[in-house]
Amino acid sequence: MLVFAYIARRIVYVIPIVLSVALVCFLLVHITPGDPLVAVLPADASQELAAQMRTAYGFDRPLPVQFGLWLWRAIHGDLGSSIATGRPVLTEVLRAVGNTVTLAVAAALIGFTLGLLFGLIAGYFRDTWIDKVATSVAIAGVSVPHYWLGMVMVIIFSVQLNWLPAVGAGPGGSGAWGWDWEHMKYLILPAITTSVIPMGIVTRTVRALTGDILSQDFVEALRAKGLRELDVFKHVIKNAAPTALAVMGLQLGYMLGGSILIETVFSWPGSGLLLNSAIFQRDLPLLQGTILVLALFFVALNLLVDIAQAAIDPRIKRG
Amino acid sequence: MTVMSDTALQAAPATKARGYWATVGRRISRDKVSMVCALVLVLIFASALLAPWLGLADPYQGSMIRRLRHIGTPNYPLGTDELGRDMLARLIYGGRLSLIIGILPVIFAFVIGTSLGLVAGYVGGRLNTAIMRTIDVFYAFPSVLLAIAISGALGAGIVNSIVSLTIVFVPQITRVAESVTTGVRNMDFVEAARASGAGPFTIMRVHMLGNVLGPIFVYATGLISVSMILAAGLSFLGLGTKPPEPEWGLMLNTLRTAIYVNPWVAALPGVMIFAVSICFNLLSDGMRSAMDIRN
Numbered sequence: 001m002l003v004f005a006y007i008a009r010r011i012v013y014v015i016p017i018v019l020s021v022a023l024v025c026f027l028l029v030h031i032t033p034g035d036p037l038v039a040v041l042p043a044d045a046s047q048e049l050a051a052q053m054r055t056a057y058g059f060d061r062p063l064p065v066q067f068g069l070w071l072w073r074a075i076h077g078d079l080g081s082s083i084a085t086g087r088p089v090l091t092e093v094l095r096a097v098g099n100t101v102t103l104a105v106a107a108a109l110i111g112f113t114l115g116l117l118f119g120l121i122a123g124y125f126r127d128t129w130i131d132k133v134a135t136s137v138a139i140a141g142v143s144v145p146h147y148w149l150g151m152v153m154v155i156i157f158s159v160q161l162n163w164l165p166a167v168g169a170g171p172g173g174s175g176a177w178g179w180d181w182e183h184m185k186y187l188i189l190p191a192i193t194t195s196v197i198p199m200g201i202v203t204r205t206v207r208a209l210t211g212d213i214l215s216q217d218f219v220e221a222l223r224a225k226g227l228r229e230l231d232v233f234k235h236v237i238k239n240a241a242p243t244a245l246a247v248m249g250l251q252l253g254y255m256l257g258g259s260i261l262i263e264t265v266f267s268w269p270g271s272g273l274l275l276n277s278a279i280f281q282r283d284l285p286l287l288q289g290t291i292l293v294l295a296l297f298f299v300a301l302n303l304l305v306d307i308a309q310a311a312i313d314p315r316i317k318r319g
Numbered sequence: 320m321t322v323m324s325d326t327a328l329q330a331a332p333a334t335k336a337r338g339y340w341a342t343v344g345r346r347i348s349r350d351k352v353s354m355v356c357a358l359v360l361v362l363i364f365a366s367a368l369l370a371p372w373l374g375l376a377d378p379y380q381g382s383m384i385r386r387l388r389h390i391g392t393p394n395y396p397l398g399t400d401e402l403g404r405d406m407l408a409r410l411i412y413g414g415r416l417s418l419i420i421g422i423l424p425v426i427f428a429f430v431i432g433t434s435l436g437l438v439a440g441y442v443g444g445r446l447n448t449a450i451m452r453t454i455d456v457f458y459a460f461p462s463v464l465l466a467i468a469i470s471g472a473l474g475a476g477i478v479n480s481i482v483s484l485t486i487v488f489v490p491q492i493t494r495v496a497e498s499v500t501t502g503v504r505n506m507d508f509v510e511a512a513r514a515s516g517a518g519p520f521t522i523m524r525v526h527m528l529g530n531v532l533g534p535i536f537v538y539a540t541g542l543i544s545v546s547m548i549l550a551a552g553l554s555f556l557g558l559g560t561k562p563p564e565p566e567w568g569l570m571l572n573t574l575r576t577a578i579y580v581n582p583w584v585a586a587l588p589g590v591m592i593f594a595v596s597i598c599f600n601l602l603s604d605g606m607r608s609a610m611d612i613r614n
Binding site: 016017020021024025028029031032139140142143144145146147148149151152154155159160253254256257258260261264265275276278279280284287291294295298299302 | 452455456459460461462463464467468469471472473474544547548551552555556557558571575578579582583585586588589592593596597600601604
């Protein structure tokens with residue numbers, strides 16, 4: 001019962017967050033230097049045309065009214081049209097997000113598996129050479145500029161060895177994804193590169209968790225009553241799971257939202273690359289829409305993680 | 320014997336007065352990893368600072384006839400870049416901007432975040448709610464996305480990049496500062512200060528600040544690692560420094576086209592970012608365990 005009350009409260013708490021996120025995205029366009037119209041108008045536009053456009057886009061109304069209108073349209077799935085392509089922003093963003101999800105899930109599979117493995121081993125064999133190796137790999141993972149690592153991967157596996165393609169998401173430069181080897185080849189390098197940071201963070205988290213749990217009295221008690229090491233291990237997993245899950249959920253969110261650098265290096269046609277082109281073409285509706293969708297994904301993911309955590313952790317009784 | 324124990328007794332208060340920070344300093348100076356990292360950082364900082372007096376080539380002077388020389392070419396120990404400029408000079412000069420744009424946001428965020436967190440944690444109540452709920456909004460964005468959103472909206476430039484990263488780090492430092500402050504607030508010595516008539520500002524400045532700064536400082540040191548990567552990343556995307564300035568992220572960007580001609584020269588600027596980032600991370604870890612006296 002407590003869990004359900006917690007979940008209900010957590011869902012209600014999301015509403016102001018979503019509204020504030022929308023407000024931040026709305027204001028982004030208004031912190032841009034100069035008039036937000038600059039991006040839409042031709043450089044030699046007359047005063048009248050500028051005034052007409054200002055009215056047409058509603059920029060002449062007070063900010064709160066503009067926000068209300070923008071929010072109302074956004075709720076109905078209308079994020080405006082891209083200035084560069086003229087297509088609806090939502091269509092563009094959702095198509096790109098699909099590719100980002102593919103990349104993030106592949107990277108999560110690699111990063112989380114290795115992170116859990118390294119973390120458990122390091123936690124179990126604290127202060128041995130195995131622990132030192134795992135910890136070093138982890139700290140390198142969180143300290144490496146991942147866009148540079150991407151370049152180095154391309155240098156080794158594409159330029160020198162010629163094993164894997166350097167850029168793109170499929171043969172012939174097509175943006176459409178398919179689950180065959182021809183496409184998978186394109187996924188390997190960006191996925192490994194993306195997985196490095198979550199690998200490092202999960203390793204560090206799980207190592208600390210395992211170490212803490214193993215030093216607690218109840219583990220001593222379990223061993224004293226004659227439990228096999230494998231069964232003790234199950235208890236360790238059970239105790240570490242909620243926190244590890246929360247960290248992994250957050251990392252998945254970072255991979256989805258922070259993919260711009262990796263996608264730029266590999267020309268991976270996801271939301272990051274879309275964001276990149278929106279920034280440099282000064283395509284403000286597209287910039288605003290992409291950031292809004294990615295942030296909402298992140299909020300939703302955090303909510304799911306919190307709910308999952310509450311469901312599997314019997315200790316959660318939050319006030 | 321008596322003489323000895325007498326001296327020991329007299330010495331005892333003195334060592335105790337040196338106390339906590341002296342112990343932490345001694346512990347960290349015995350940690351080999353931390354000391355190596357500190358040394359590497361001092362070398363990189365000093366060379367960046369003293370770059371004009373090191374007898375290096377002009378980092379801006381290019382030449383079309385000696386572009387993309389390999390590492391180990393005579394006179395060009397680290398080769399030349401895509402415009403024929405000396406890589407060694409550019410890497411060392413590049414430290415100036417790269418370190419500034421990487422570290423300044425953390426310093427700004429440290430000052431702002433500590434103040435906000437201290438006030439929120441000490442005053443509590445509605446002010447705490449107001450500050451912390453505002454902070455929550457920024458947590459609804461992945462930090463890379465937030466940095467790029469603000470930078471992208473403000474437009475390219477060093478100042479904008481520093482501003483956007485400061486905005487990204489303020490919430491994180493505020494959260495740490497608030498939780499540490501809340502932990503210290505109800506301790507007896509703060510109660511005693513309050514009972515003796517000290518006002519809230521005096522208590523915050525004199526009694527709390529010294530006790531909360533340590534953990535926040537360690538956290539901020541670790542953040543420099545992230546900040547270096549993000550600041551160079553913004554330049555790498557074209558949102559930070561503008562050419563022809565030497566800066567590691569931008570150098571990585573302009574050298575990207577050269578990976579088929581001279582791949583290892585193209586990768587060099589990333590090595591510098593990596594080195595600074597990992598050293599700050601390890602140093603932060605070292606400080607954290609040195610300050611954890613219980614072990």
